[in-house]
Amino acid sequence: MRYGRTVAVDDLSFTVKPGLVTGFLGPNGAGKSTTMRAVLGLEIPAAGTALVDGRPYASLRRPMHTMGALLDAGAVHGGRTAHAHLGCLARSNGIGSRRVAAVLEQVGLEQVADRRIGGFSLGMKQRLGIAAALLGDPAVLMFDEPLNGLDPEGIRWLRDLLRSLAAQDRTVLLSSHLMNELALTADHVVVIGRGRLISDTTTDALAARFQRDVLVRATRPERLAEILRAHGATVTAEHADPATPDRAEGNLSVRGMDAAGIGGLSVRGMDPARIGDLALRAGIALRELTPRSASLEEAFMELTADSVEYGTRPATAEVAR
């Protein structure tokens, strides 16, 4: 899959399973949208296939019954009302007007159904796009960045909706460039970068893998650090000024102690429960025990660094097939 001489998606292969919400993760430009467009037949891969239920999407007679998709909430004609817009799409797949009313209600747009889309906020357009995807009551749903533009209430609503859809044994795939969004919604995450598959695992496994350390604040940090080290953890001091971190491994310094004398420790290689148990046994009071994950960008850097070990080819234009 190329744009000009740039390979956008290269040798990408994964399966999305029913009954789960699958996140599709990658930084901007990673090829998420291109992959989804390829699935829908909007892009034709130079090699390989994207099949839905074992068939190319474009060969489905009434594809919206098989798969619902939201690619771009803005890809609508602003001159039509929400109702008319959905009506047009419904008719193209032989869907009746009752269903149109039902999905409008499902996404909470029934009050503005007869207003023109041109006046909608991005969040309303997202809801409209989701309604369109739901029109055919499909077993497979695919959403590209559906959370963009939604307010917190909207985000919670969508999460609930996605979970309920998955609970109905549907296959749900949603893309995002924000790991944190997905962590709370997806059961399974597929990560891509520069058009290649990087990771295909459960959210928990990924979260664990991206978990960087546990921040511990305790009344006696030096003692706790000794105990934790004795049990196999790697402990470094947490600095009050994050701009000048002390990267010297093994040298415990108390420069990072706060005003109350409670130092912050960065603990790696040990989960929070075990840290809590060891502190209790030592009679050290914990003020804070926070598992910290890497930011997606950091995680992505790690993953791509890993990818060298897997021996895959670099995804640049020069090696394009």
Add this chain to the structure above:
Amino acid sequence: MMDAVASEWHKLRSLRSNAYLLAVSVLAVLACAGVAYLTGRGFDHQTAEERLRFASNGNGLSTGLPVAYFVFGTLGALTITSEYSTGMIRTSLVAVPRRQLFLFAKIPGLTAVALVAGQLLAFAMHLAAQAVLGERAGQLLLDGQTLGTPLSDPGVFASVVVSGLSMAAAALVGLGVGAALRSTPGTLVALVMIFLVLPVVAQALPSPLRAQAGSYMIENLPAQIAGVGGGLLPPPAAAALLVAYVVAALTAGAAVTALRGRKVKVMAVGVAATLLTGLMWVPAAGDSADTGPSSPAWRPCDDKHAPRDMRCTSVQVPLDWKAPGERKITIPVGMLPASGAARRIGTVFSIPGGPGASGIDDLKQFYGKFAQLRDRFDVISFAPRNTVKPGGVLPYECLATGPWITLPADRAEYAALGRSNRERAQRCRAADQEFFDHMDSASVARDIEAVRVALGEQRLSFLANSYGGTPAAAYARLFPSRIRAMVMDGTAGHIEDTAADEPRMYARAEREMERFAAWCRSATACALHGRDVGQVWRRLVTAADRSPTPVRNDPSGAAYTGFDLKVAAAPSVTSPGPEPDVPRWVQLADAIKKAADGDASGFADYVRQGSGSPKVPSLIGQNMTHCLDGKGYGSYAAYRRALRRAEELSPNFAGQRSWWPLGCVGWPAPVTNPRAPLPTRGLVPFLGVGSWTDHDIVADIIRHVPGSSSVRYEGHGHMLYIYGKSGCITAHVNRYLTSLRLPPPGTTCRPTG
């Protein structure tokens, strides 16, 4: 498929902007009404003659059509380009992933809307234009069209309906171009080029090219499809081209929609353009086969007096059509080719009068009078076998003169006249007896048919002038199915017996005598002003019958009998010359006054001008055809009956009409083309035109052909069309020849100015 179509229909319906856009098409109605208003206002300020020269506003749609096309083209374009510009295309293609299905699904809804709205708009445009023109719409124009053409005219209803249909075509062209270019502004520019700029560019081209290029413009196709003008293409070719426009645009659109990439896009547009150009040339090639007779070798005329664009050729015909394998003679044929400004209908054959006149000379002399007709026809004529010109087979000096005719008082005088006639005829006949004996109008008619065959025309349209009516009648009897149209302009009859024609001719002479007398009462230019003209005339005739009035300036001692005076005066009575001076009536009044005073030289001077003889000779060159056509009396008894009848009917001219048939008494060659009825079926309706003096005779001919009609010109004149005597007559003749439409019975044309 049906789902996609229903979806696209809903898309079209659910955008308010589409309704607004359709409402904008009212501009087209305003454009039509505006042009009609300007035409009408200009018209009101012109004289009757100038009004005849106006260009027809036709069905009134032409100005508004490009506007309507642009609106409908934009509607079609927006159905696809708005998908691209809003991004809706991505959503649409998820719902309908098969791209060409998606594009083609737009066609039914768009077509349905454009068909309904197009019809409404087309009729609104037509009715607005006609309403603004009002009564002026019915004004007949020189080229035979009317200023505005109502729905009741042939082809007009169809042209309006097709115009409405063509708006659907414009919408589909817009859809195709929009799908090919994807951008709204780009598509609008392309549509402005196709619908507005190209036609204007075509209009700016020099003449024959303008008509050719204009024929391919989409706005001119509906009229061509309906066969009511608009260009040079025959209806099937025009219809094919309209379809080709749509197919080419949609092909380009479908190709670009299905494939990806810039190169493909350019290629697809190129393929569509090639396809369209190819389809344009197909009808063009088909048309050129139809643009004119090609069989004879037309070449520039070997005659420095001939117009530059005139073409000449000749055909070989048997002298004796009963012996086609034997002696051949050559008939020169001339053509004024169709101008190419409009679609050619066929060939008009102008049959010259006389007998003895050359139609080729008519084409040269009356060249300009055929201008409007030549937009639709090749105009051809010939120098018939009986043409009297120097250098012919028979000696001109012999044909251009003849014996003086006397009115026989008894059988002996009748026989003496016969001997005199025969002796003069034999002098000419001796030069080539076989030729002399085949000068009848039926042979001329067969020569016309030979010309038709040589031209490769299925049918001919005819303009029969004066005595040309006799070969025309012969042609109608011999080849009725070959006549597409027949105009009889001041023609002689050749249906009933000579004697049956005479009462009408006397009635006409008496009517003219009354007009002449009335003129003398009112005009001081009349030498007899203040006197009873009829009484002076009759006394003169009676006196001359007792003792012939001498021609005092004639050395040979010629003298005029009453019969001679009638024969010499009759042409002047019926043809006073241009009004208001009426020079021949002035001359006639002088001659009568002089003759009443005992000198017939006033008549002799006038007669000498035409014949070189002090008294009117019965020309052998005319009689060689007249007598074979059976224009003579069959017997002495028939002559006496006719004369008695004339004495009852005509106090002023009794016996004058006998001058013509008496020229055939004793004729050496037998009658070969006797008068005979016209076929009762198989003839198209004729149009007769004639002046005060000609109309009744013409009307009497055409009443034998069912459905025919005639127009009377309320003035003097003969061969009104080729002399261009009356724009009104020219308009009626052109209308009939181009559209075969006849004026209602009783139609008249008044002299103008």
